[in-house]
Amino acid sequence: xxxxxxxxxxxxxxxxxxxxxxxxxxxxxxxxxxxxxxxxxxxxxxxxxxxxxxxxxxxxxxxxxxxxxxxxxxxxxxxxxxxxxxxxxxxxxxxxxxxxxxxxxxxxxxxxxxxxxxxxxxxxxxxxxxxxxxxxxxxxxxxxxxxxxxxxxxxxxxxxxxxxxxxxxxxxxxxxxxxxxxxxxxxxxxxxxxxxxxxxxxxxxxxxxxxxxxxxxxxxxxxxxxxxxxxxxxxxxxxxxxxxxxxxxxxxxxxxxxxxxxxxxxxxxxxxxxxxxxxxxxxxxxxxxxxxxxxxxxxxxxxxxxxxxxxxxxxxxxxxxxxxxxxxxxxxxxxxxxxxxxxxxxxxxxxxxxxxxxxxxxxxxxxxxxxxxxxxxxxxxxxxxxxxxxxxxxxxxxxxxxxxxxxxxxxxxxxxxxxxxxxxxxxxxxxxxxxxxxxxxxxxxxxxxxxxxxxxxxxxxxxxxxxxxxxx
Numbered sequence: 001x002x003x004x005x006x007x008x009x010x011x012x013x014x015x016x017x018x019x020x021x022x023x024x025x026x027x028x029x030x031x032x033x034x035x036x037x038x039x040x041x042x043x044x045x046x047x048x049x050x051x052x053x054x055x056x057x058x059x060x061x062x063x064x065x066x067x068x069x070x071x072x073x074x075x076x077x078x079x080x081x082x083x084x085x086x087x088x089x090x091x092x093x094x095x096x097x098x099x100x101x102x103x104x105x106x107x108x109x110x111x112x113x114x115x116x117x118x119x120x121x122x123x124x125x126x127x128x129x130x131x132x133x134x135x136x137x138x139x140x141x142x143x144x145x146x147x148x149x150x151x152x153x154x155x156x157x158x159x160x161x162x163x164x165x166x167x168x169x170x171x172x173x174x175x176x177x178x179x180x181x182x183x184x185x186x187x188x189x190x191x192x193x194x195x196x197x198x199x200x201x202x203x204x205x206x207x208x209x210x211x212x213x214x215x216x217x218x219x220x221x222x223x224x225x226x227x228x229x230x231x232x233x234x235x236x237x238x239x240x241x242x243x244x245x246x247x248x249x250x251x252x253x254x255x256x257x258x259x260x261x262x263x264x265x266x267x268x269x270x271x272x273x274x275x276x277x278x279x280x281x282x283x284x285x286x287x288x289x290x291x292x293x294x295x296x297x298x299x300x301x302x303x304x305x306x307x308x309x310x311x312x313x314x315x316x317x318x319x320x321x322x323x324x325x326x327x328x329x330x331x332x333x334x335x336x337x338x339x340x341x342x343x344x345x346x347x348x349x350x351x352x353x354x355x356x357x358x359x360x361x362x363x364x365x366x367x368x369x370x371x372x373x374x375x376x377x378x379x380x381x382x383x384x385x386x387x388x389x390x391x392x393x394x395x396x397x398x399x400x401x402x403x404x405x406x407x408x409x410x411x412x413x414x415x416x417x418x419x420x421x422x423x424x425x426x427x428x429x430x431x432x433x434x435x436x437x438x439x440x441x442x443x444x445x446x447x448x449x450x451x452x453x454x455x456x457x458x459x460x461x462x463x464x465x466x467x468x469x470x471x472x
């Protein structure tokens with residue numbers, strides 16, 4: 001059995017995940033969409049993808065892959081360490097994507113004093129973030145134990161409908177643990193299955209630095225504990241990435257002038273989970289797809305997603321339980337508009353100019369559009385090989401397969417029609433054939449390139465805008 005070479009000091013303690021509840025209807029949709037991973041061991045293409053997943057993950061984590069980070073590698077590692085703490089209560093860690101001026105204003109008002117004590121910019125923004133995060137987190141976390149050992153919480157059986165997901169595609173649980181010689185319950189593996197990269201990689205780059213609260217920390221503190229223990233926390237999909245894309249997307253919708261930069265921040269946040277050794281590339285792609293899929297359905301005011309008061313199916317090493325408080329939103333688009341208007345007033349007042357003008361002020365790492373695009377592109381598929389030949393080399397019509405996806409653009413650029421938005425998403429979609437891109441509606445979301453799409457949507461919206469119209 002392989003033993004990882006850890007470049008740094010190890011700290012080990014144990015913290016088990018907390019219990020989960022049965023899956024909801026929307027959880028089942030997400031599980032169906034994420035399930036292609038379970039069938040990978042059954043085909044030559046799938047096994048090649050699993051091998052590439054470990055290789056790419058290890059190369060990024062150890063720094064041997066030349067990835068165009070937005071910061072020098074050592075600085076990126078330090079940011080990855082700070083990003084281990086999830087600021088899900090107010091999205092403040094992600095708000096630097098708003099630019100040096102607006103980001104500073106937001107982060108001054110939305111702060112974390114400690115793990116559980118935080119402030120928000122406005123109540124409407126707080127409610128929007130809380131509801132959105134709970135919906136997407138619910139879908140993401142429902143997959144943790146399901147894909148590890150086919151349970152809801154490590155021991156309790158799933159519903160008959162959920163159990164049928166594996167059978168329908170001849171899938172199996174614990175795909176990563178079995179593929180990477182760390183089966184569930186084995187020495188050095190996850191007790192439940194789907195061991196993480198820091199448990200399966202032959203070598204791990206571990207390092208010291210400061211955490212989110214500027215306290216001396218170590219990357220292993222956020223893998224083995226005491227800051228966060230992921231030893232028995234199944235890997236797939238990445239909950240951190242789901243959070244990163246969810247709340248970055250909310251901020252993008254609230255401040256459309258920074259949509260592209262917020263998508264880069266989301267990609268960076270997910271990639272940082274690979275950098276620190278917590279997740280595989282496939283975990284990140286799964287977490288991203290869950291977020292985009294759920295937010296699109298929220299924006300469509302899908303009855304299955306709005307008006308719900310639901311508890312999360314699993315709470316795995318969560319930072320702040322306060323975000324689980326019930327917030328019911330029956331009209332998501334109206335809630336978004338209210339939060340956008342409230343936030344604009346705060347930003348304009350503090351900046352002393354229009355939001356658009358202040359958004360253009362950026363001296364930070366997101367100021368270079370070419371660098372943003374280059375980095376984002378590397379995270380679109382992580383270069384993983386084709387698994388589904390039927391979608392490889394094809395252009396899927398987003399408007400026909402997943403028409404609600406267009407709301408991801410029209411909610412930020414309302415002068416666009418849904419048809420125009422979906423045409424843009426179709427035109428800018430990433431390469432096909434990936435492990436999730438099996439021809440399903442959920443699989444289409446794995447191809448969406450919101451960075452490129454937002455650029456085209458903004459250009460079209462600007463062309464439609466009357467010249468006399470003033471900036472907000």
